[in-house]
Amino acid sequence: xxxxxxxxxxxxxxxxxxxxxxxxxxxxxxxxxxxxxxxxxxxxxxxxxxxxxxxxxxxxxxxxxxxxxxxxxxxxxxxxxxxxxxxxxxxxxxxxxxxxxxxxxxxxxxxxxxxxxxxxxxxxxxxxxxxxxxxxxxxxxxxxxxxxxxxxxxxxxxxxxxxxxxxxxxxxxxxxxxxxxxxxxxxxxxxxxxxxxxxxxxxxxxxxxxxxxxxxxxxxxxxxxxxxxxxxxxxxxxxxxxxxxxxxxxxxxxxxxxxxxxxxxxxxxxxxxxxxxxxxxxxxxxxxxxxxxxxxxxxxxxxxxxxxxxxxxxxxxxxxxxxxxxxxxxxxxxxxxxxxxxxxxxxxxxxxxxxxxxxxxxxxxxxxxxxxxxxxxxxxxxxxxxxxxxxxxxxxxxxxxxxxxxxxxxxxxxxxxxxxxxxxxxxxxxxxxxxxxxxxxxxxxxxxxxxxxxxxxxxxxxxxxxxxxxxxxxxxxxxxxxxxxxxxxxxxxxxxxxxxxxxxxxxxxxxxxxxxxxxxxxxxxxxxxxxxxxxxxxxxxxxxxxxxxxxxxxxxxxxxxxxxxxxxxxxxxxxxxxxxxxxxxxxxxxxxxxxxxxxxxxxxxxxxxxxxxxxxxxxxxxxxxxxxxxxxxxxxxxx
Numbered sequence: 187x188x189x190x191x192x193x194x195x196x197x198x199x200x201x202x203x204x205x206x207x208x209x210x211x212x213x214x215x216x217x218x219x220x221x222x223x224x225x226x227x228x229x230x231x232x233x234x235x236x237x238x239x240x241x242x243x244x245x246x247x248x249x250x251x252x253x254x255x256x257x258x259x260x261x262x263x264x265x266x267x268x269x270x271x272x273x274x275x276x277x278x279x280x281x282x283x284x285x286x287x288x289x290x291x292x293x294x295x296x297x298x299x300x301x302x303x304x305x306x307x308x309x310x311x312x313x314x315x316x317x318x319x320x321x322x323x324x325x326x327x328x329x330x331x332x333x334x335x336x337x338x339x340x341x342x343x344x345x346x347x348x349x350x351x352x353x354x355x356x357x358x359x360x361x362x363x364x365x366x367x368x369x370x371x372x373x374x375x376x377x378x379x380x381x382x383x384x385x386x387x388x389x390x391x392x393x394x395x396x397x398x399x400x401x402x403x404x405x406x407x408x409x410x411x412x413x414x415x416x417x418x419x420x421x422x423x424x425x426x427x428x429x430x431x432x433x434x435x436x437x438x439x440x441x442x443x444x445x446x447x448x449x450x451x452x453x454x455x456x457x458x459x460x461x462x463x464x465x466x467x468x469x470x471x472x473x474x475x476x477x478x479x480x481x482x483x484x485x486x487x488x489x490x491x492x493x494x495x496x497x498x499x500x501x502x503x504x505x506x507x508x509x510x511x512x513x514x515x516x517x518x519x520x521x522x523x524x525x526x527x528x529x530x531x532x533x534x535x536x537x538x539x540x541x542x543x544x545x546x547x548x549x550x551x552x553x554x555x556x557x558x559x560x561x562x563x564x565x566x567x568x569x570x571x572x573x574x575x576x577x578x579x580x581x582x583x584x585x586x587x588x589x590x591x592x593x594x595x596x597x598x599x600x601x602x603x604x605x606x607x608x609x610x611x612x613x614x615x616x617x618x619x620x621x622x623x624x625x626x627x628x629x630x631x632x633x634x635x636x637x638x639x640x641x642x643x644x645x646x647x648x649x650x651x652x653x654x655x656x657x658x659x660x661x662x663x664x665x666x667x668x669x670x671x672x673x674x675x676x677x678x679x680x681x682x683x684x685x686x687x688x689x690x691x692x693x694x695x696x697x698x699x700x701x702x703x704x705x706x707x708x709x710x711x712x713x714x715x716x717x718x719x720x721x722x723x724x725x726x727x728x729x730x731x732x733x734x735x736x737x738x739x740x741x742x743x744x745x746x747x748x749x750x751x752x753x754x755x756x757x758x759x760x761x762x763x764x765x766x767x768x769x770x771x772x773x774x775x776x777x778x779x780x781x782x783x784x785x786x787x788x789x790x791x792x793x794x795x796x797x798x799x800x801x802x803x804x805x806x807x808x809x810x811x812x813x814x815x816x817x818x819x820x821x822x823x824x825x
Contacts, residue, residue, distance in 0.1 A: 399809065441570050
């Protein structure tokens with residue numbers, strides 16, 4: 187008997203300890219000298235939760251789950267991981283990593299050895315990215331780069347993620363600037379396949395001032411994979427397949443439990459029992475279980491790279507498909523990418539670098555987020571109501587049950603909403619670079635490059651005639667005798683139609699940059715200098731238009747603006763062109779705009795014996811987006 191009690195106590199103890207959270211304290215020292223190491227990044231693995239050591243090497247991290255892993259990393263030292271099983275104070279000894287010290291960080295218009303970077307930065311290597319098989323590049327930063335927060339904006343397939351390097355600094359756009367192989371792509375990380383990335387460098391604080399006003403939220407510098415000189419062609423194929431499912435559902439009442447709830451409510455109001463025989467209700471409709479399904483996620487990537495004495499090249503293509511775990515036929519995401527970068531030594535001193543990226547994205551979505559979302563309707567629909575009404579689907583209900591008014595005038599059948607949802611966005615984007623590098627003298631190099639981005643974005647939606655039951659606020663048409671009421675004035679002319687909308691946006695920007703880099707070392711002293719100019723033009727135009735669908739059947743395949751008509755009607759709904767007629771459609775809205783940015787920038791770096799570092803930079807931006815009395819901005823930094 188005592189043996190069983192002991193075993194039970196041990197089991198309960200292990201269960202309790204597994205769910206524990208600790209406050210972990212400790213000190214980080216340099217292995218060998220035993221000197222404290224300040225500024226060491228202390229990060230809870232696979233999260234954005236972390237801290238750094240103080241001047242004496244001390245750190246404290248709260249709410250650390252038992253069994254989790256803490257990662258200790260610092261420039262020039264080998265990363266160390268510790269699994270947490272108790273709140274015992276830690277003493278961490280970090281060893282020097284000679285290879286890491288020699289690695290290079292891209293810092294904007296140049297590069298620098300890690301140990302000589304005086305500003306704040308984080309780096310993520312390609313191996314870390316590929317381990318996660320991310321759908322989007324942002325996912326690779328989550329929990330991998332200190333000080334970087336990555337939050338989901340939506341659970342829909344292919345949805346963008348918010349990246350916060352400096353937190354929320356304004357009520358506008360807080361996403362960082364993205365630079366791909368020197369090309370400014372704004373804040374859009376969808377232009378590149380994660381498999382094409384060699385390295386991610388995140389620079390912040392003083393280090394990002396070299397990019398001026400556009401770097402107010404930090405900068406992410408992406409280096410893509412390319413070939414090596416005098417290497418054979420190397421082919422690489424990467425593929426993965428995953429199955430997605432929801433990790434959590436709400437604990438909702440089944441039909442019998444709901445019947446008990448309704449009975450008690452009616453009794454309290456002095457009314458007779460609506461469900462006197464609860465045993466006949468059973469489980470009813472589990473709306474969450476019916477809505478959620480498993481969905482595939484798959485990716486294929488193929489690349490070839492290599493080089494000769496004077497040429498390096500890298501070519502790649504990829505395809506990714508992701509279905510939603512709700513209504514996958516109406517909620518899905520696909521992405522095609524192509525990349526080609528080429529480096530040619532035209533002469534002993536002159537080099538040509540080119541880059542071309544192409545991205546094709548198609549995304550379909552369903553209503554999400556708060557009231558009006560599919561999950562909101564599913565969580566509030568009665569379990570006593572079946573999904574389908576048993577009809578052939580030709581009537582106003584289209585075969586779906588009506589949710590009773592007692593549930594509220596805003597609660598409707600989520601499957602009926604899915605059936606009536608048609609929302610699709612297509613994006614075609616090109617990004618390119620043409621760059622010349624010339625070595626003027628051994629310590630002085632000039633670079634001039636032309637970058638461009640072009641994108642066309644087309645969003646198309648279709649709103650069919652919608653009726654979800656009596657008195658529902660989402661209804662766009664009334665019903666009488668189980669028929670749509672298409673003539674509301676009863677004058678023989680139809681005046682209710684389904685709606686088609688199209689939102690088209692075209693973007694084009696180009697940047698021409700010219701700069702010189704100076705790098706000179708003598709004895710224990712090293713100097714680096716940068717001076718350059720940048721001219722950027724951002725142009726965009728587009729239109730938004732809607733029309734009533736009158737030519738052909740009310741269905742998605744027919745929902746194009748070319749099949750719609752703008753109505754001019756008078757009191758009898760006849761489109762006769764009378765001057766007193768009323769415009770019965772939203773007019774197309776067209777917009778055209780151009781912004782320009784001209785900049786001058788410079789940077790000076792100095793180090794003595796690799797121990798004492800100094801860096802200063804200044805950028806002057808002149809932008810048409812600034813106020814008329816304040817066209818110029820100055821962005822200095824020192825570190």
